[in-house]
Amino acid sequence: MSATMAGVYLPGDSTAVLRELAVPAPGPGQVLVEVGASGICGSDIGYIYHEHKGHRGVDGPAYRGVVAGHEPSGRIVAVGPGCRRFGEGDRVIVYHIAGCGLCDNCRRGYFISCIAPERQAYGWQRDGGHAHYVLAEESTCVPLPAELSYVDGALIACGFGTAYEGLRRIGVNGDGDLLVVGLGPVGLAAGMIGRGMGARRVVGVEPSPRRREWADELGVFDATMGPDEEIAPEFATTIDCSGSRAGRATAIGGAAEWGRVSLVGEGGTLETEVSDALLHKQLTLYASWVTSLTAMTELAVNLVRWGLRPELVVSDRFPIEEAGKAYELAAGASRGKVVLLPSPELT
Structure with a gap:
């Protein structure tokens, strides 16, 4: 040495x-x-x-x-x-x-x-x-x-760990669909992990055509959309990985009645109409920062089990x-x- x-x-x-x-x-x-x-x-x-x-x-x-x-x-x-x-x-x-x-x-x-x-x-x-x-x-x-x-490990150390914690908080499972907003590295991680956790359908939203094209090439999502496309409020779980005000609004708007919304993107602000967007839909919002040591250990094992x-x-x-x-x-x-x-x- x-x-x-x-x-x-x-x-x-x-x-x-x-x-x-x-x-x-x-x-x-x-x-x-x-x-x-x-x-x-x-x-x-x-x-x-x-x-x-x-x-x-x-x-x-x-x-x-x-x-x-x-x-x-x-x-x-x-x-x-x-x-x-x-x-x-x-x-x-x-x-x-x-x-x-x-x-x-x-x-x-x-x-x-x-x-x-x-x-x-x-x-x-x-x-x-x-x-x-x-x-x-x-x-x-x-x-x-x-x-x-080791590259897998480096990604688990932050981005995949962050996505996993956010998805664990909202209980992603096979009973409903998952909407992922923001398809940077953390959003791509959320799509992959959401599939591993059993989400029925995984849809991504991203304003950058370049990033949507990359996500499509990887085959991570069942579908990807631009922010201007109409997104029906039908997703049992949604996660915002963009850290933007518009992205967070999209995650809230795409959540179904009794839906669960996870916020993991850093920075920016959260601005929303309350009654129709939150109260009348009975939504639950979770804010999540990175993950725990034990959950990161669990994720590494689960990724092997899921073949991801x-x-x-x-x-x-x-x-x-x-x-x-x-x-x-x-x-x-x-x-x-x-x-x-x-x-x-x-x-």
Whole structure:
């Protein structure tokens, strides 16, 4: 193992910078993961790549100038003292928040909602996965089944985990149809998982013809529609992955009487007429932020059981040396998910 490695940093001016840094050594309860794949998330683009701002920052910007990337998956190559569950050679997904482990949210597995001062997100307050190696807390590692690739694992780490939690909240099953609004990577994930959970029919809504075409090519949905097409209020479950006011209105409008609506898209606002749109239809709205450690573990197992591969939604893969090109594409005209492969020799 080399003493140094390359890591990607985001200055906040729509560029990605590669820097050389020391390979860290794991301390107590920590593991060193050789990164096989690390996804680029929409929140990386919106909150860090263009400019450092908000997103749960307490004292100034949330991004602390660390190695970027909160969607890593790879193989453990070294373990620190006191590690008990994972060892060298284990394939893992890294859940992207290291919480305090003691608050109620952490004890439920929702490290994402930890509010303790020591809470740190990979790629935001501590070095993340856009590097050859990432130093991870053993408590944040999720087993990656042998049937899934490291790219699959990287997608489970955020987008697929987020979609799964949103669909679990609204109880998607074979008794009704599912409407997915916004066919970016999270929306594509919702379509795939919704099918795995048994939804009778899965329909997608997306304003971009390019993304609709990509979704159609993948065969994820029974049908895709533009936002101007009439959507009947007949869906037992709907999920908005767009994070837009118009998208959320579409998800609410497409819900049937007694329907259940999940909101997982970041940012924007929610604006709706209340009586006819919500009250008279007896709707239930769920707001969901990422997922829990236990649900992420469950999802990895379920994807194998359903015969689904998250990497299907990946349109572009780049070596870490081309991180600048990867981010530029992810922030612009990518059809699907963009992923970095820091250690492409890992299979």
